[in-house]
Amino acid sequence: MTVQENTALLIIDVINKMDFEGAEQLLQQTLPVLEPLSKLKQHCKRQNIPVIYVNDNFGLWQENVNQIIDECRGGLGDVLIETMHPEENDYFIIKPKHSGFFGTQLDILLKHLDVSRLIITGLTTDMCILFTANDAYMREYAIHVPEDCTAAETAVAKDHALEILSSTLSLDCSSSLSLMKGE
Amino acid sequence: MTVQENTALLIIDVINKMDFEGAEQLLQQTLPVLEPLSKLKQHCKRQNIPVIYVNDNFGLWQENVNQIIDECRGGLGDVLIETMHPEENDYFIIKPKHSGFFGTQLDILLKHLDVSRLIITGLTTDMCILFTANDAYMREYAIHVPEDCTAAETAVAKDHALEILSSTLSLDCSSSLSLMKGE
Amino acid sequence: MTVQENTALLIIDVINKMDFEGAEQLLQQTLPVLEPLSKLKQHCKRQNIPVIYVNDNFGLWQENVNQIIDECRGGLGDVLIETMHPEENDYFIIKPKHSGFFGTQLDILLKHLDVSRLIITGLTTDMCILFTANDAYMREYAIHVPEDCTAAETAVAKDHALEILSSTLSLDCSSSLSLMKGE
């Protein structure tokens, strides 16, 4: 699909403390994602497509975006925060678990915005992206997971997850370029 | 019940813009609630009972406590915000609809805190308190709704809701004094 | 509203063992409901409005309609089962708790049937009807609870619940006659 009406861009877990085991590896896999993801985000904003950050709470339960961003600063994740810092009119949803739909207002916000198509991006392909895509699939959203806008700790783990998303669930996992055609 | 282990205090919708039809009436009914509710909150904090604000998003979807508090300032609700302003170590959960459990992380936070008993307070008895109590009841929490710590637009509406909570659901709706015995 | 497209009729807990304390009282309050409810059901079937039983599991977890009906026979509830026995093309959903939406496929079935309007009927007004109506309200269904097609253990309890449904939630609680106009 190309970016069109009734679409939202989900950006998952890019505001990230990156303080866990394997974080360095994940960061290496994530760096190449930042440019295409930034471009896709800017494209969506030009098209008035809502941009929704869906982000781990990193142990905080105050539902305070700025507090979470501050909590994540000062470590490996700084480069992500700089590049992908949410803008004032982006939505920001805090998730307590892996799926963006579990224990959050995401589904209610999407209905409020009349969204039926999701572009799911961010970290990590085999965990929060997969969990969120599965939940979106059961709720019958049309789903695109652009393969150049998501990363996992290893290329193999990313491939396994993309294989399930594209072969088993028949989701569109083509590159973000296909979403920006015709601009 | 008295305040005891495994209990949390829920404070619902007291950070409130009070800009809707009927707000003046609701404010009149709410003012007498502020003193017992403040006392109950302070009692809970002395007992290390977690205090969880569960609050309407007032049309904001950024999940930013401070932004919601700012949005609510400058009107009828100021007296509530001053008296009941959340403290730094209170939890704050933003709810998109009437029940504190619907589209929120409340249930997950309560499990995380090992809570099985809820004291439900705030606004309004016949709407968000009733909806939240119903959802807590189905999830098998022990529930106390102290009648002096909740208000509705009219005394009659409050009575109808308390009647359902106490007679139909057999919840404890006795005054907050019963919760603070023995301190 | 009159019965129209995108509507479903929910019939809650009328397949009922009626073996609990207060069951005789509830039965007395329920008997006058059976005629208008039967008529409303037949009207809906003539209009091809889906009829969905949403019924307590009475301690059985086999999700077997016939087993539940058998379990409920032989007691006070027999008159309800005879009058309101589900027909082969009625839907039947088993609920483990009070709200028809909690732990059931109701919301998914309603989306599958493209339903946005609910007529909620059955037992009891201040418990499962109220819980189900609250959950439907948060999910933004248009809701009609015809006051002559629902009952509670006492007329007072029914009135309290109807008062909340009609005054607080502004739901249409007018008689089922208003739904059958023009046939």
Place this chain on the structure above:
Amino acid sequence: MTVQENTALLIIDVINKMDFEGAEQLLQQTLPVLEPLSKLKQHCKRQNIPVIYVNDNFGLWQENVNQIIDECRGGLGDVLIETMHPEENDYFIIKPKHSGFFGTQLDILLKHLDVSRLIITGLTTDMCILFTANDAYMREYAIHVPEDCTAAETAVAKDHALEILSSTLSLDCSSSLSLMKGE
């Protein structure tokens, strides 16, 4: 883990019409699973571990086990139905979508049975098993997916899913033999 208290055995989608594209392939992959799965089920029954079928509704919404079993008979799936026919005291939950937790009473039943450990078996590894395991993981159940008691349309698809379950989620995917040690 070995089979122990607070455990339930989930058997997913083995009552199956097998009338879809790829069903012959899936059947080939499933036949070798039937023997270990039967043995594991019998082991669980001897240990008084609850056995819970969680099964697709195959387009029926009557929540009637027998009707679903009848609907599935007469085709490729007959061998599964014969081998794995639910016994009278097995639980049977009908799911409308892929995860056993979505739109079902599974989570409520598990709490009712005081279950905190799940053995997840059946079809298909990369779809309903993966979706159900993900949902169980977010709800903090201990999870074992014995690799010899689950199948997918291809061995490769099964491997991808097992890789995510065992490497990404760190679930125990060892053979069912490890669950039956010491009997």
